[in-house]
Amino acid sequence: MVADSFYGSTGAVKRANETYYAAGAASDELLTVTNGDVANQTRYEYDGLGRTTAEIFTIAGYEQWRNTTSYDGNMTHSDPPPGGVATTTVTDAEGKVKELWHYKGHTPVPTGPGSERTVTKYTHTAAGELATVTDSKGNTWRHDYDQRGRLVRKVDPDAGETILNYDESDRLTSTKDAQQRILSTEYDSLGRPKSTWEGAVSEGTKLTETRYDRSGSLGYSHASYRFLPNGEAYSTVVATFDTFYRPLTTNYTVPASEGKLAGTYPFTTAYNRDGTVASTGVPAAGGLPTESLKYTYDELQRPLTMASATSTYVTGTVWSNTSQLLQLSLSTGGPRTEKNFYYEKGTDRLTRATVKVGSTATVAKDQHYSYDQSGNVLSITDTAAPASSSTLDVQCFAYDGQARLVDAWTPAATATTAEGEGTIGGTADYAGKKPTACDAAPSTNPLGGPSPYWTSWSVDDIGNRTQEIRHDPSLNAAKNTTRTFTYQDGDQDGTPGETGDGGPHQVTKVAETTPTGDRQQTYQYDVSGNTLKRTIGGDTQSLDWDATGKLTKATEADGAETSFLYDAGGARIKRTTADATTLYLPGMELELKTGSTAVTATRHYSYAGQTIAIRTSDNKVSFLSSDHHGTGDLAVDAVSGAVTQRRTDPYGAARGKLSPETGTWPGEKGFVGGTIDASTGLVHIGAREYDPDLGKFISPDPIIDFTRPQQMNGYAYASNTPVTLSDPTGLYDCNNGVALNCDKKGNQQVNPCPSLVVPACNGGAVEKASNEVAAAEGQQARAQQRFKSAGKQLVKIVMDILGISAALDCFSSGDLAACGETMLTIAGSFAGGIAGKLLAKYGMPWNMHKGIQLAKQVTGLLKDLFGGLKAMSKASERLNKARANLAKAREKALFAVDTIKSAVGRGKPKCHSFLPDTEVLLADGKRKKIKDIRPGDKVTVTDPKTGHTVVREVSGTIVTEDDKHFVDLTINSKSLTATTTHPFWVVSENRWLQAGELTPGMTLRTASGTTATVEDVRYFGRRQRTHDLTITEIHTYYVLAGATPVLAHNCSTNLFSAEDQLNGFISKVEGADGYHDVWIHGSPDGVAPSFNAAEGGSTLMNHRVLAGLIKSDSNYTGGPIRLCSCQTGASRGTFAQDLANKLGVEVLAPNGYLYVRPNGRMSIGREGAALGRSHFGGEWVSFLPGGGR
Template identity: 25%
Template structure:
């Protein structure tokens, strides 16, 4: 610290050292400025006002962001950039002090109405469609009414646990989904509208021991000393086992009809430094001092020295480069093979960052694409070289109306001009009949597509492991190909029907699709578009293009010159050329209809009032690798960064991550968002003030508050209270405003966390 002539604080420097890496935060009282510097010297600057509120954030080579407040200290305006190209969002408040409306940079406003106790009763969308909500006396949502649809009802137990979900009645004998719990508030039984059930059994320690579904039992085994999850056994004898170093996952082993193992190693910062498949096919990873990836196997990554944004990669004779606008969005992307241009894209974006024009050149052939959106943000027109190629219209709940589409009150697609559809009583696609030919689909109760009977007579079957990942495909009962995974979502290797490794996938610059694949000792660069859809696959030695793919706006494959060379398709999902479906995490996407084949497994928590809707009908700017909610390009980058942290790279037993592992073995969005915030701070991009709750796998809880929540997490890790692989969940509530108000709000949040299993009771209940 330094002091002025009057003895007041002039500057304060906080320094954090981790394995020789130095993070600093300098406060200059005269300028009311915080300067955070990462180990590599990347800086983020934040200015505050006299009340301690942040008024401006600066990141090198990115437009500054300004914040304005009203007389009561409430945030009213967020502005990035300078006029006329600035992007400004405004928040207005009603007489009771609640948010009345939020207006985006295009002037579109979302309005809110409230009841007497401040609960949202109506959300009015920019196009004036309405979503209505009702509540019980305890504040539980008892109904949600989507635009133009009957209400969806919810009922709860005396302790506020959901017992019934009652969708609109479409004439089914039983249309409600029901839940039962034990005295520890753990779910014991889920009864679906079709009568099928999921029953849960727990061991003496309260851990999930097994759950029973119609096709068999999924059981879990734990280490008697460490409590680590050791085994998962799925129906059909498909097994998973795990080995650890303490709580760090070292290997995942598959057994049953598909066998193999994936191993990993770490450095002293708990970053993954290598992964191997079946004891070979090893790929090493290196990072800079900010933990940003700099190499993945033979691929080198370069970044902006001032802000860390990826600027290019080199793999053999294939190089690519990225340019950004002042908002940090990709403005241009180009790929050269042997010095010859192979692929390039230039983007023009609107004030929301959405792509409105794309100029794309593929192997010397250039096309210009234009996109238009309605006030709800839905794609309504696509052009190619100034010629309209498609227009789209929607009903009140955003069901696409093209081709004479008809929907029921649960938003299930019933028919089009050329096809009819039927569903299970729970909402999974059961049959599709087109031109007198019927395709039959068989889903299990966890949302896994188990088999498809094609009109040709061919039977497609899928092998699913205990983490609900698709690990094998059979055609007419013969195993055709199989996959091993590096995490919950991403295949790391493809096997042939005999179990031999034929492809090794390497992830580097993207979170949802590999940068390259190794086959027969040859590295092939997978050139993907902004969504992660593979467009070219290039031999990095010769520069030869071995596969070309192209898609329409919704992901229908238009060109595929080498089907099956690699398994990835639209937006990086697993593409099946036989069914034409794309698997994303928890669900299957049908590009032909532009919608999911089943309801969102997390219901309305996905943020869409239409449970079958795909990306709220904007397939140009968003992706959904998990099958439950959309991601922007920037969020995908954060997911890629977070993959270097071991506690989202290991096994998640059922019940973790908000219980979402039941549906596709995926992380909850909240978990990913909070881990992403940790990554942001780790890379020197954001300082988070507020209250926190860290929960370990054993159930121990740590709560508190501070001006740098990320630092508090590191302190818990360094002290041994928490270990990276022991983290079950991270909850962070960012709190802004004057210090006295902020401390009061933080204490209120901490009090709501409660005292059960709390390890730091004195700190948590101390009155501030």
């Protein structure tokens, strides 16, 4: 492998050849090549002062594009190739950056037409430290320093004020955040971090401890502990080292309080003489046996195979001469799964990725990528399906002048119009092609493909999404869903605001207009910028955060809780929900369901920087394939070869259903490898939590790059460029679509971006590290202190040159994992040429001595920094994968992310309610027709169980155009018309009943707390528009029969609360034929949460909740259950089986469509003859506890 640099007469680089393969053995003769022999070459042009004016990218000697630079006094203008962002840098008399302009057009035009831009302003202290950064809307980040130049105070417009304290050795001893919470660090006599505390050392709560210098490993850390409130601890202990201080056995210990999950789990690593990993061992747990994975390598130390004593996994690997991964062959002995990767000459950009399955090499995936010259992804096309517009999946993407995604759509395409890959606009034989199906505007051509969509986004100058339009697939604008985002201005002088105020990047309200009504979502934040409350569909979710900025608990409106625990490095190690507790170990998750004593396991297999397979607790292996950002899109059964496919939109929301719909996705890994937490509606991505409905993180980014204004928005995902960039760490954008992320040895560049999808980045040390799960964990502790010590000195220089304050900022968060990632970022900055900028800055004669001294200092620091760099990089990658939390779950968890907590945005609730002129009681005692109610209006609501009456806001309106079944109720001689399915609170029954179930003589609750009697009930049918409301928190409101307000249930677009369910609205248990009949609505996917969520699917009800409702029903005596569920989902899936296991009794579920008539009788299908409840015979499927039938 050879790389060349050629110099001109002035000593400046004139031409540089990137790494290329040279055949033959090395010799003492100078190697000469022609331009045509080199795939990637950059030429440089200079002005008379030696300043670069052009960087010209060529392939085989042919120019493809160029980046030009011009100079005008203290202004430097940069004009990138198409797709890039044009900039102007303005400096002061000392050469410090004063302003940074980013143009909205594609060329730098300082004045006149086309000069529209965002401006970021910088000020510095007298000593040259970065003092303030002000964005284009006046929001300011502030930094204060002491006499030693140490950062002692920083103010973030979103995260508030942070105070930093140091000891006499310049070690950071404590931080105090905007909530006045103190994090302290204790050091040993050698200056190494010993323990961390919330509060003062030895006085507050001890959080973590690190131990060093055990016999045989002097100078290295060997153990870390994460303490619980009861004094117990989770620990990671390196039990044995080899003579090179590499971990051989690492024990992960779970305290006794965790019951069946408690114990010590040993992970082992063995090495070959050349330093490559010979094998890695994982312990037996959760029904899976112990396994030792062995690796083979070629002469360049690139892996070739991976297998254990019981199974093969990787049977072959093909690498290019330049160590690009070309092919992976996967098999456990059954049909082979073959993954192939193709790259563009010169750019090394991924242009095609295929998956072939079985002996006939059936093509299951054939994705093609096209790019603009700056690397933005323009299209992703899957041509594996037959060439028709209904099956070809062509995704097109459009960007604004600042490279933010503004449109994504799937046009109808043919095999011809779908063709295209590579970089467009090149010359000679190296010009790529974008599919012609993407040429026309999305509004002018019909949409197509297996999961058609078109979404448009508007983003303001500081990266806030202001509008999202989810266009109707048939292009009927009247059926679009439009979402408008509102942000709090915050305190733009940088002073933290009060709880709930919201900073300039914090969305406080989303107003949604849909064809079926209007609704809104609201959000509140603490003064540190963490989301405190999310009110969606009228339900308020409360979130708790610890002093390190980690989410520790989510509490739903019905009181259900999900809690999280993190290890000493900040990675999640445990999740607890009402259903189960999940423990996260390296490459493995263990799950203990509530009430069970059986632990189940899920094991993940990584190779060449990718997760290639998953083994579930039933010992089933599936091979996995991902898109260019690491989001799994294909799962192949290793035995049968059956393929399951899923699709997502650019921000990770599910696009359509699984294919086939009867398939099941293994595990719960989702968007960019993050963990789908179905119980919270969030995705755990690296260091933070992500809301796929908003397309945002819900807490601020601890790392800020002040040279990139779009990244300064700490909530925006990947700078609002989710197709080109990704953020799998939750800390920093990664451009994994460009193989130029690799260095000249095939290693990934030193930055916080894990190697997810650039196979070319797996040729060297990073590739080997991908197999060292246990080794990386042990190396992380001992490498970190050396790395951080050098990094803290380096960051002061970087702050002076670039204004990046992330490194010191990260120490204040208490998150060691984040600090490690930041150090990698700083190292990457130097690797990218910052050391050269030092000499450029101090290159004049009167500054040259200082420049040379600084350059020498940088060289020495880098040498020390890189001493631990490989271990740190490997460990960081492992930590990121650990944070992915790949716990076992069924496919429906994927859709729960987008529907359970975001049903307002995606779902189509089948709610049926009241006539347009029906009046609603407002909070001030006045009346308003339901058709005129808008989100934000205040109404009177009552909790019928407690009798508590309060005022609540309307969070949404629902319109149904064609209701057909109505009941006219006579109350106090006045008429009230409702759909037969709308529930009222019946005082005489002490439960909710549908309007169609009401009978004369029943009493309803009034607003004064008295009762009103139902005098007459009349059924009729006609097509009629109806309206309903969604109310915040308490899901009720009053409608008027004449002058009498009676209590009705609202239509929530999310799961009904446990309170609603216990009130009897969902389940009704009755005895019949030796079985207890449980009447509950079904869906094609399972059991739905309400009668109103009919055809088309809905969010699903948890079997545990239903079991609790059944047990609490006074009619239930403990016998077998018959689920009277109108659709077959309960029997098709695992719901009925889980319910049988939970109750310990037989459960019957229908295997045909069961239609429940208003008279209480049943029929097979809507038109079938009426059947008595005891005549449903052979249509039932029996489920017995433990799995018998």
